[in-house]
Amino acid sequence: MSHLGEWEVVIGLEIHTQLSTQSKIFSGASTKFGAEPNTQACAIDLGMPGVLPVVNKEVYRKAVTFGLGIGAEINKRSVFDRKNYFYPDLPKGYQITQLESPIVMGGHVEIVLDDGTSKVINVTRAHLEEDAGKSLHENYHNQTGIDLNRAGTPLLEIVSEPEMRSAEEAVAYARYIHQLVTYLGVSDGNMSQGSLRCDANVSIRKHGQQELGTRTETKNVNSFRFLEAAINFEVERQIGILESGGRVIQETRLYDAVKNETRSMRSKETATDYRYFPEPDLLPIVIDDAYIDAVRAEMPELPAQRAVRFVEQYQLSEVDAALLSSNLDLANYFEEVTAICGDPKPASNWIRVELLGLLNRDDIEISESPLPSAQLGKLIQRILDDTISGKIGKQVFEALWQGVARDVDDYIAHEGLKQVSDSGELEAIVDKVIADNPAQVEQFRAGKTKLMGFFVGQIMKETQGKANPKQVNALVSSRLND
């Protein structure tokens, strides 16, 4: 970004990822998304008098899994703390989080940038905490409605070092974390449901300057596109301030996607003294090496490991393997298709060329693909076993995508798309085409062998594409060369 001139951008990200558990971090209430307001807020989530939190085992395990996934140190004694501030959607008036002894310490990830270079970003820490509820500002007689279904949802807050130097790096890092948490089964990574939210700490300084500039924290950015836009806006804003002789104020800001700008969140400014202290309702969580080893033993494969396996097991090219393993759902999809059709090459081709093309065009996630892996697998299988031709295959694919077809075999049967392989039937058609085109036969025999294509085409037309091309070729050439 040449317009930055003398300015260097410094970005650190705090990523809140929602851990995919059945129940909440401190209560037995469901975490399912989309329920009626407050129907999943139990007495503990509501902070009723006398209730107490109890830690969910699975939450802890998922945090350790993530820590191992970034090569971090797992704190064998981690402690929960209370972070005190008042907000109507924070029921207890404090959030249970981890300050002094977080569960995950250190670790790092390697990001790859568009120009192919890679960079290591260090992770400072990752700690467990509970989510707050939601404030709804619309349609309640000019009042705010509080829905506490989300209160107590388990979060893992992953804090990076301020080591990113551009919005591109920040997005690459966030994408990597997203890929990792979904791969590890730590989170469903569903960003539209708030399962991954980024707080971006952005500051600028002159190149060569040692100390950091004053930073702002832009909160709750829930898409990669917005993250990039928010950071770029914030960088421009800060440059504007500094170049006109002003001072950047350390504050919390909110990204407005509609206006594509960040603005100050004045309402949260007063609560800067959080008065942390160890949560007396919970005890330190103490684990041993055996626990860590057990979690490690059950760790799912990481993206890089899977790519290597794809090359070895399926003889894919490194580029294709990297693409197909870049996303957990996609990698699973590929393996499911391969398992059904029995051949990784066409599976890879169909997915990369046909399926991803349409998914990208229509901006659909692979997990929401209208074409289930079972059907694509069967489709490829039917091409490979010569039930249908490749050309018909594309027609079936289109029908499946459109929802016209539901089952490959049913559709082939119903539409009569089965390849004509009965040689008697095919011979009759070949003979008919030869008889109908004496001039072309003459020319062919005179040496114009390119006309082979013409005859095959005519036969395919007669059979509405259902003839087996290999068989047609063989028959035509044997007849014409008689």
Next chain:
Amino acid sequence: MKIDNEVILNIAELAQLEVKDEMISQYADKMTAMLNLIEEMQSVNTDNIEPVSNPLDAVQTMREDKVTEKDLRDEYQAIAPEVDSGLYLVPRVVE
């Protein structure tokens, strides 16, 4: 240690309590007396002493990840000051 009015107002803000003007100095005196009582602690040498957070120094046991709570919204909201369509209502919050 003497607690002044500014400290009182700051603490009251953090604690979200109203302190009426005429009460500020009364609070300041009360707090000063309390602090004098607890100031005595500073005479104790606590170098290398691990703070206690649980008197038994016990460790946490964890629960299974199971949904055990059912929807009791109506019961909980029967004792709420103001609700509508299942939401707790408060004066409009500006972010």
Next chain:
Amino acid sequence: MTDWHSKTIKEMSIDLAKGEYSSEELTRHFLKRIEQHEPNLNSFISTFPEQAISLAQQSDEKRREGNSEPLLGIPIAHKDIFCTKGQRTTAGSNMLDNFISPYDATVVENLKTAGTINMGKANMDEFAMGSSNEHSAYGNTRNPWDLARVPGGSSGGSAAAVAAGLCAAATGTDTGGSIRQPAAFCGVTGLKPTYGRISRYGIIAFASSLDQAGPITRTAEDAAIMLEAMAGYDPKDSTSINQPVPSYSAKINDSIEGLKVGICKEYFTDGLDRNIEAAIQDAVKELEKLGAEISEVSLPNTKHAVPAYYVIAPAECSANLSRYDGVRFGHRCEDPADISDLIKRSRSEGFGEEVKSRIMVGTFALSAGYYDAYYRKAQQIRRLIKNDFLDAFKEVDLILGPTTPSPAFKIGEKSNDPVSMYLEDIYTISVNLAGLPAISLPAGMAQGLPVGMQLIGSHHSEAQLLNAAHQFQQQTDWHLKSPGLANAGTTEGKPL
């Protein structure tokens, strides 16, 4: 008029089993006494006469069906800090004046299962903050021995109700002495178990790392029966002790020959009332007669307990009481101008002065720049105090001393001097900081007022404590003395 109300649970249980009277008759008797003496005592915030009678009838039915649980059909009271489902639970505060609890505390559930009859909710200092019951939003409870005096606190209503024979036993909570001090002031037996022995679930929190529930009864034997029903691991409370509950009554009749009892020299200093000191010396002699071996022990950090406590308890309470914001339950102010006004005014109207003061102190102790000097320091001192006890328990089985430095004081006497009231907690507070079990039992009279003796045990030693206390009560009759309540109906000590 019968004297059923001066019987112990143990005796009532035998009478009920024999059919001397029914639980319904017993319950009606207590209800009549409540009607008669409550106007003077104000020991209850709520009573449930009809529910109590109906529960008593059910328990009589169960008894006919062969149930013979020791607490079946026994009328008790719960301190109003225990959530009771479908009943108002106020914690002595205006903040929760309209709070009908949607659930039972685990203790309440346990005692229900054991067959007790809940007569009502006992008065208390607001959110358990106080040693006199003068900080209740429902008016202070009066000491049945002298209506002009405080019953102690914060479980003052519970202690007064048991002492006055308005119920057979009552639950209490003890954060810095809130069971033992009122038990001492009212001449009854009060047990604070080891931290975590009884679940805190459903008990409105004051200071989470110190709060512990326990029974207030006429005798140690009754305390054992109550504790057995109340105690136990609760998966809903992470800090509850995951060990089976022993039979506390099983060894209660054992001899205490050879029991090593330590007298803590730091407890016998200038501030101690001479009559109390004399009573405790006499009590020591009684224990010696029972074969106890007496020696002196030292708890050198005792004097730091009150300062450390008055950092830790307010700090924890400042966070525990943040949930009272007028949004989901409890008091909400009229016509809030905006969200900040809603929260601030609801809290300021809902909380009393003592509670607000403690929230302010706690907020200060946790605020930026002061955490290490106050909160962390206090938790370190807590370690020193705990270590003092652990060292002492290498030498002795139990530590003996007075429960309070002076007997019940007059209502209003200390209201303008909170710090001097805090210093009254000197003997009880260190026990909470160390998480130890301790029992206060009647051990004499000073100027016509009961004197409490405190026995402190090591962690999990409730059975031993109760055994020693019971043996003492077999040897003495202080626990059998009842206030005459002769003043009942007169104007002395009535609210002005």
